Amino acid sequence: MLDAYQRILAERKNPLGVNPTAWVTCREQARHIIAECAHTLRHGTEAPLNPQLTRKTRRLGGARLSQGIPPVYSVRAGSLFFQIAMDHLGRVFADRPGSEQYLMKVLPTLQTAITRRLEEGSSGYDLFLLDVVRDAAQQGRHGMAREIHDRIGSAASLALRQLELFELTQNVSSSTDARLGSLKQAILETLYTTRDIVTELRTRADTTGSLQVALSAFVTAMAIDEPEVEIHVEDPDDLLPRTVSDDLFIILRECLRNALAHASASRVTLDVRVGPGCVRASVRDDGVGFSPGHRRGNGIASLTERTQLLGGSLTIDSAPGRGTAVELTVPIDEEEHADDGRGPAGDG
Numbered sequence: 001m002l003d004a005y006q007r008i009l010a011e012r013k014n015p016l017g018v019n020p021t022a023w024v025t026c027r028e029q030a031r032h033i034i035a036e037c038a039h040t041l042r043h044g045t046e047a048p049l050n051p052q053l054t055r056k057t058r059r060l061g062g063a064r065l066s067q068g069i070p071p072v073y074s075v076r077a078g079s080l081f082f083q084i085a086m087d088h089l090g091r092v093f094a095d096r097p098g099s100e101q102y103l104m105k106v107l108p109t110l111q112t113a114i115t116r117r118l119e120e121g122s123s124g125y126d127l128f129l130l131d132v133v134r135d136a137a138q139q140g141r142h143g144m145a146r147e148i149h150d151r152i153g154s155a156a157s158l159a160l161r162q163l164e165l166f167e168l169t170q171n172v173s174s175s176t177d178a179r180l181g182s183l184k185q186a187i188l189e190t191l192y193t194t195r196d197i198v199t200e201l202r203t204r205a206d207t208t209g210s211l212q213v214a215l216s217a218f219v220t221a222m223a224i225d226e227p228e229v230e231i232h233v234e235d236p237d238d239l240l241p242r243t244v245s246d247d248l249f250i251i252l253r254e255c256l257r258n259a260l261a262h263a264s265a266s267r268v269t270l271d272v273r274v275g276p277g278c279v280r281a282s283v284r285d286d287g288v289g290f291s292p293g294h295r296r297g298n299g300i301a302s303l304t305e306r307t308q309l310l311g312g313s314l315t316i317d318s319a320p321g322r323g324t325a326v327e328l329t330v331p332i333d334e335e336e337h338a339d340d341g342r343g344p345a346g347d348g
Helices: 002-011 021-041 051-066 070-091 099-170 179-204 207-221 242-262 297-311 333-336
Strands: 228-234 267-274 278-283 313-318 324-331
Touching: 002 021, 002 070, 002 207, 021 051, 021 070, 021 099, 021 324, 051 070, 051 099, 070 099, 070 242, 099 179, 207 228, 207 242, 207 333, 242 278, 242 297
Parallel strands: 228 267
Antiparallel strands: 267 278, 278 324, 313 324
16 A cells, blocks of 8 residues: 555655655655554554654654645645545455445544644745744844954954053052053953843744744734734743743644634734743734634643643633633743753853
8 A cells, every 4th residue: 555655646746745755744644544553443542642652743843844745745745645545445355244334433543644744744835934033133143243253252352352441551550540440340241241232142942933923923924914913922031941931832833823813803902921930922813703612622731631631721702792701821930941942152
């Protein structure tokens, strides 16, 4: 079945079947889907969600984008695999009693497994773009740090050396001449301040700013005139770890997508507040609303699963005619933020 899958992908010039590296990961995903279908047939229930496999699938989205493979090829590959798998299962169960029962049992698992991987891959593409935003911001800060270090820091160091040389050649000392002492102290304070600024620019990971930029970029990409969307992200003490920011972006993006696509609202507000020990976020709209107890689709289940994997909680308050409010709380480890790839910076 997998040989036929690769052959048809290649015939259709799908890079996932043509590119050897991409095919290895595509085949691996197909094998995991087959394993999930086998689990359903043996045990009668879907296999439990594997967080490690979920994260790996998400990373594939970004990896494929970096290989120049647009998301549409993953969607086409998923659709093709569904067709091939159904044909294969039909042949396997053709001569078995109760074949329709087996097919009806495995069909939802097959569909869910493929859909989940496409969703995670889509999240991976978005996280790749989020990384691009972060890298651009980081490069800008590094460039500013270089300019401050090279221009102000170097000039202050040179002034200090010249002052020390003046003391030696003129046989004077800052300890006996108050004016020289004040000048030397001003130069030293300039050096210390410059080093502090350069260190902050080089080491600070502006996770909060990147999250706001990425969410705003998502809304812009939707190219909508209505509703009006307001996004506020507050993290005055820079406590948000990058790992939490990634998953938070995916969750909030999906909440925004749902509000923009289904709420028929005139106004949507997104608020994120980061404080000691936790992140609190909300997405509210003044749209048509719905009955949460009567709608338990994959979208709500996915949001709940993602929040629970972060150790957090998510609530949805809505009713027909009075809008929707999604509230979530996620714990954060402040020490984890200190280890977000922010190594020590030399003072040059």
